Amino acid sequence: MKKIIRVAALGGAVALALAACGSAPEASEPTAGGSDKAASDFKACIVSDAGGFDDKSFNQLSYEGTKEATEALGAGFAEVQSDSEADFAPNLESLVAESCNTIVSVGFALSAATVEQANANPDIDFILVDDAADNDFDGQKDAENIKPLLYDTAQAAFLAGYLSAGYSAGNGVNKVGTFGGQPYPTVTIFMDGFKQGVEYYNKVNGASVQVIGYQGGDQGSFTGGFDANDTAKQVAAGIIDQGVDVILPVGGPIYQSAMDAIADSGREVALIGADADVFETDPSTQDLVLTSILKNMKLSTNEAVTAAGEGKFDAETYVGTLENEGVGIAPLHNFESKVDAGLLTEVEDLKQQIIDGDVTVTSYLAK
DSSP: OOOEEEEEBTTBOOOOOOOSTTOOOOOOOOOSOSOHHHHHHOEEEEEOOTTOTTSSSHHHHHHHHHHHHHHHHTOEEEEEEOSSGGGHHHHHHHHHHTTOSEEEEESGGGHHHHHHHHHHOTTSEEEEETOOSOTTOSSSOSOTTEEEEEEOHHHHHHHHHHHHHHHHHHTTOOEEEEEESSOOHHHHHHHHHHHHHHHHHHHHHTOOOEEESEEETTEEOBOSSSSOSHHHHHHHHHHHTTTOSEEEEESTTHHHHHHHHHHHHTSOOEEEEEESOHHHHOGGGTTTEEEEEEEOHHHHHHHHHHHHHTTOOOOSOEEEOTTTTSEEEOOOGGGGGGSOHHHHHHHHHHHHHHHHTSSOOOOTTOO
């Protein structure tokens, strides 16, 4: 599988396309600026999962955070984009060979390859986005020089579920839906939180809004992957055909398949984005997006890389929450006038109740 490797000296961009899989990127000098130590010694690098850096989701956000950090530091930078799982190990090896001081691996799919390289290269700081680096599930990291960046998106999804339930009840539909790529914890944490939010709305308001497409755990509608394809469209259509007026796809670009299914249905169905504010990252969604469930990967990745560049790398696990603004929901944008103001106030109050511990949201990351 062909891969693209780009290496940039920030401020004077240099792009190289290498056709041979596993080939190392060529070195480049960092730009002037930032601290002398960072400019002369530090180099941060990033490897994507198969979604690529233009996925309008977690790869893109992590990339932007890493790049902004290196620009501010005046440091060296290299990026490697993966086309498939087979690229993960050789891509990481190429960045080790590139003398990167810090390597950001984006996505749980890179966990095993990142752990292997971290153990083989204890002098390199690794930042692993969306995974705990615990591949044997014993509750401990498998390499001491990895900083996991995790996000308790169940908290934000709870708000989106409550909002969606209120919106659907206000329309007299009382049905919302969700589906995912594969039943990994980083996917189902969205769906669990969404379902809990709907159930809490029902409890508080004496309502009976149904969640279509997800029963809990690994029981629900999944596409089997994270590609926007006919399978994802069929899964979305199966949920839409059951009468929902809100749908949450969880799995990178599969939201695009949901949009196609909405268009084919001829019905008014609102879309909930995941990871990024898709209203901003993908303008084609703007007539459909009620809100998005946010993981602030751009900020957390930036902060982790900056700390490493300043010689303050901390391998402690980061967990994004509503309280530390690591997760949240996006503005309603074009839907603000379509949602009852009282419902928006309830959602805002609910956010503070979750932060204060008055309302409990369960997830595998909740302490």
